[in-house]
Amino acid sequence: MNPEFDGDRIFSAAAHIDCILRFEAALARALARAGVMSSETAEGIEQICRIELFNIDDLQRDAIHAGTIATPLVQQLISRAPKASRLYVHWGATSQDAIDTALVLQMRTGLDALVADLHETADASAALAETHRRSVMPGRTLLQQAVPITFGLKAARWLGALARQTQALRTLRREALVLQFGGAAGTLAALGDVAPEIARLLGEELDLPVPDLPWHAERDRPATVVAALGVTAGVVAKIATDIVLMAQTEVAEVAEGLAVGKGISSAMPHKRNPVDATNAIAAARLAIGAVPVVLSAMPQEHERGAGGWQAEWTAIPDAFRHTLRAAAHARSAVAGLDVRPDQMRANLDRGAGALMAESLATALTGRVGRPEAQRIVMDLVESAFRHQIPFREAVSKDPAITEWLNPEALARALDPAAYLGSTNLLIDRALRSWRDLNQADQR
Amino acid sequence: MNPEFDGDRIFSAAAHIDCILRFEAALARALARAGVMSSETAEGIEQICRIELFNIDDLQRDAIHAGTIATPLVQQLISRAPKASRLYVHWGATSQDAIDTALVLQMRTGLDALVADLHETADASAALAETHRRSVMPGRTLLQQAVPITFGLKAARWLGALARQTQALRTLRREALVLQFGGAAGTLAALGDVAPEIARLLGEELDLPVPDLPWHAERDRPATVVAALGVTAGVVAKIATDIVLMAQTEVAEVAEGLAVGKGISSAMPHKRNPVDATNAIAAARLAIGAVPVVLSAMPQEHERGAGGWQAEWTAIPDAFRHTLRAAAHARSAVAGLDVRPDQMRANLDRGAGALMAESLATALTGRVGRPEAQRIVMDLVESAFRHQIPFREAVSKDPAITEWLNPEALARALDPAAYLGSTNLLIDRALRSWRDLNQADQR
């Protein structure tokens, strides 16, 4: 639990209890509005629904024996309530109504915080995509240099993935977070005919949609949210992985921004570790670890599960806390990224010619056909590698090449900046989509 | 691999290669339409893009050394192509373009098959919800009888979850399945200025949307699909779990329909095992197991991952195959379900009165207040349990009860069918939503 992180606050034990109290207070107001009790009675309940009246540790301990945290909490509410209100505490509800709705309220805050973080990282990525749209660097497949790209294109791809996640999470916030209210086994029997109206009012009080049915044992909604967190964690970890790899001593294309005390090794006073990216990867691994726990817990027995539901109490907060940590670290890494276009350019000359081989083969293909072009280039790559001479040099000396390509065509075929294909267009598209998305959100 | 299952066919090795061939043929047509080659040349390629020309086992073996299955396949295409077409095979594309797009095509077919299965199961659930809307049975929390529900309500909850999944999967089919086309490192460099037009035509040929950017190392789209399969598997396993539990010898509220040879134990000639539900649970566990593999594989390095992408080749088909198996078994179990309302009603009398205790407490609450009502009822439950007498009998003899409730009120308080709350309304809602959804789909 580290209050520096949104997720640690939003999903603390105290925050959960606070949200249960919000449920109980809202239920009292809804019952009063529906005429089940007087508004004075409801006020009697509301006034004790304050987190500072309760001892979190005691409640947690009692919860273990009672089976849920709502049980001892409701008992304490009853004992603290004014005599006239006592009868109406938690009226018609079951523990699961309170706990699930509380978790939904926490998830709503959690998704908002997460979207905000991703949005900032996306903005920072968009800025990098624009600034570095012409910063040529090696494109790498299987960690081998392949053909040139620009760092702007890489950042645009980060942007695209982040933008898709902000959209996905916003949709879930709207559709997957609904009121839980069904009573002991989901029939709302204890409330009689007024039950649907109370559900409606309770949803209104908490600003939550009322679903067709209670969902005590149908966990697809929270599972879908957690699964989306897993995807978000994966997106964030991909960016962090790229940063760690580009930050390698031998690659040195980026470094994380310096901050006081950041990334300093105890044994090595000089190292500039990619601490944020590393932390983001670690947190993402933990977030992803929560996904199968929640999915495996879905087959909950009958009208309330024995084990699966209870596992969610830890696994869902874990999923949020770790994803929020991962996102915060990724934001910090991307926003403060120290980019080194010179080093990117320098790296283009590493390798035995791999990087411009496709370009050269493409140039030759028009003259000699693809199979022959590939044969010529492959021979050159092997020869450059065998004789330990630069590919560029091997090429310029080769009679087959000079026969087919004049010096200008050859120079062009070997210029990384001239072999970027649709890079610019792709960056434009990603930036435009992000702008459109933001404008749509503001409308 | 069992051809009885859609997923086993759609995600066989041969089907994958077939989809790669569809990609290569479509690429040839797109290149011809863009004027890069003549339509004769394209036809020369198309005519060899037929699965029956290739030896699947050989290709799989060669794939291991080449790194991808597209490499030996393209080599064979080149060697089989008419001389004039040879040069243009796989032009401008990279292995990953072919493999990813092929997988997208398979996923599209897979999602269609899955939605069709879920739709049938939802229809069968809707029929059960309607037929059994008054079949009273015990509602159970933590596998203990709690308050009465009807089997129709349980089936309506299944329906709700299935309906939400069909919607979620349909949305993904529309939004997450897009063309992959970027060339060696996602710049489309080998195709020059005509690249975006070729991408557009290729998308048209395959009826796939063209995304802003290639997504060689940004795997959120397939990961989102697989995560949704995990949720679907969970939904299906929940239904199957309910069936297995209701089918227990001691509960006997449902049985799976009989089919020749189905569920016959080798040692016990008489047992009627819930084979479909069991198989559904097993397959769902396997499907869920594929989710973290795909999520963990998301942080793919630079422009093409080394290990993460390759793991998807097995994990994504696994996720589909297992989810499709789970869905097929669930469909069979639900559609053929043998429901026994008499046994459900008989089970209402089991237990030490737990089932009607809340009802009785609710009836008493209006007279004596909730704490007192609960105290009276808890004493009765304990006493009935201690003296091993039916709760009903203990209640009718208790002076506190007879003081507060007249015989009619008491009979009503102990009648399960009179304590169903909003059950009917909830079933109506679920059925109406399903009808609305289907009508919207048909428009």
Next chain:
Amino acid sequence: MNPEFDGDRIFSAAAHIDCILRFEAALARALARAGVMSSETAEGIEQICRIELFNIDDLQRDAIHAGTIATPLVQQLISRAPKASRLYVHWGATSQDAIDTALVLQMRTGLDALVADLHETADASAALAETHRRSVMPGRTLLQQAVPITFGLKAARWLGALARQTQALRTLRREALVLQFGGAAGTLAALGDVAPEIARLLGEELDLPVPDLPWHAERDRPATVVAALGVTAGVVAKIATDIVLMAQTEVAEVAEGLAVGKGISSAMPHKRNPVDATNAIAAARLAIGAVPVVLSAMPQEHERGAGGWQAEWTAIPDAFRHTLRAAAHARSAVAGLDVRPDQMRANLDRGAGALMAESLATALTGRVGRPEAQRIVMDLVESAFRHQIPFREAVSKDPAITEWLNPEALARALDPAAYLGSTNLLIDRALRSWRDLNQADQR
């Protein structure tokens, strides 16, 4: 964090820091014993290695930026140390040496606590196996009654699995928990020639074996421990699952012992929920969820991983905390189990004869051959089921049966207590092995 649970204490943030301080103090003593510093200097370090001198929250916050918690802790140690000792704080060590060794110390305590818990549960299971060796009950496959067993046999099987786990965990405590000490990249370069001797002394101080090599990026040892915790969690959850199923209202063969406030539902005053078993299942799911996180984190880069190692800091404590919770709940459930042999016996008559069908078929087989015997019995089962009459009755009226079996043989063939096979012998074996194991441990 609930101090009622061993795991929550042993794996708290404070406990981790305390173990790092133990490492630093032990290192100082080892350096003094090796003559690298005076014993006064070492005492200067030892006296500040006290947890109460440090602010846990501050250290955790600083850890996020520094990359490890050891970095700010060592900085604070240096600033608090007497001037003469300052130079020697953390001498020759790297953060990972301190953190990994601290975790090893915590794991040692954790394994001891876990083995103690499992041992108690095994003892309780052994007592149940002895007491109930003749308590006949239905054996169930796929949750259908199959043939009779005794509850003692079920408890003996629990015992067997628990015994195997105590052995496995004891072996790991001895073999997998070793000192981590290698310096910045595992060469011990900063300590010169005296390094191996210091490692030996440090191991002695902490009572930890010194391995051949540092293991900064070879994580098989902790991964093996966590994997074993996953198996332990599975064993415990199996027992808890059996209890939840036997405790079902309709089965009622066991109930969890009553304790104040335990398992009381907020809405239903009467329910006796299997709270311990439910909590054990939930905790086991969470423990198992940590296993793939730790396994997936194993491929750590070069000499220290970026992301994988850091994920262990949360996942390993999680694995222990959840397994210890699961084990504690299982112990409580088994030790206090309320067993109802009468109900077990009563359940034997449920079902359409499935339970004694094999017995009857076996009795007939000697007379008419297996195929015919099975055919006769299957017909009887189906007929009893179709006519809704007890199997026993259907059998006694059947001419084929009375032709082949005399009344005495028939009675025997239908007596569950006479069809228990090797049950007694199997229970004896399990009890004897447990006794032998305990005697071997005491020697």
Next chain:
Amino acid sequence: MNPEFDGDRIFSAAAHIDCILRFEAALARALARAGVMSSETAEGIEQICRIELFNIDDLQRDAIHAGTIATPLVQQLISRAPKASRLYVHWGATSQDAIDTALVLQMRTGLDALVADLHETADASAALAETHRRSVMPGRTLLQQAVPITFGLKAARWLGALARQTQALRTLRREALVLQFGGAAGTLAALGDVAPEIARLLGEELDLPVPDLPWHAERDRPATVVAALGVTAGVVAKIATDIVLMAQTEVAEVAEGLAVGKGISSAMPHKRNPVDATNAIAAARLAIGAVPVVLSAMPQEHERGAGGWQAEWTAIPDAFRHTLRAAAHARSAVAGLDVRPDQMRANLDRGAGALMAESLATALTGRVGRPEAQRIVMDLVESAFRHQIPFREAVSKDPAITEWLNPEALARALDPAAYLGSTNLLIDRALRSWRDLNQADQR
């Protein structure tokens, strides 16, 4: 399914059926030896227990409806058996006895194949450790250069982890693979008093230990094996990850050996992809993915699980197949590794002095104390980085350095080969342990 891989053969559907047939044949022999049937009758069974008599696809299809593959197989055996033997086919056994024992037989072969693979990789690592014990290279933490190591040390660490896994797997082969034989619900009731003797003989026939108790629903043994496979996969993936990282174009310290068609990109004719290491990582991810499936499936209900056991049928073979693939690829990568000590040495000069900073600080510490030494070195690192000059140059010009270190001491402080600490000793230890292990195995 690729027959090139051991695991694909050992865990094919046909191989599983073959092992079930081995079980049935052995059971017949055991029954004959125990006097339950004549040896002619047993021979009648044995002679039809041949895989070539059965249609695998048909059996798999029938298995889906029957619930297990043993059911239709036994039915076919009965119908094919000579009349006199028909009665005794599968006598006293249950489907699970046959299936579990068959899986145990497959696991035994699988573990042997895996140990053999790991052994070869360990031998190859040992050779690398010896050959390159003085091949100095950068040690890297968080992918940043830290202090020098040798490639021999890295290989020795691989060796250590591989050696530990061969030991762990050998132990499991001996202890975790036991006969399954219990009859319908684990009481061996159908066999009467002779049951224990038949179990003993059956174990003898199959060369499998007979455990105290059947383990139909106690799955700790197979779960422990699968968990160990997960650890093995992690060990193998760590080695493969190191290779992929060292093979990066910008690092170029190793390359995978060339083989025909290996690692050739379809678009880039020149690239030398680390195909084996990539495949090993992918397979390891898949193997690890099977672990939580098997662990989660452990809580199997009562005497035979509904869903968990059935999930094992796919997940356990998956775990073996993927681990065996990972191990085979790792063996190929390590055994054929092309190591480039010159490039390792060249890389030592990359980075802003990080690599020798600790060495320099250590040299200075004796003169000025650690805090001052670290301050001086950190300033130099920052200054070298800021002015973009080599660290070596910055150091040699610094007056603080030249004041405290004479040229010889300075040269030594900056010589990577002189700052290797206990590297040699550590390599020796790893090699000696491996030799000792092998000698112990041969005795």
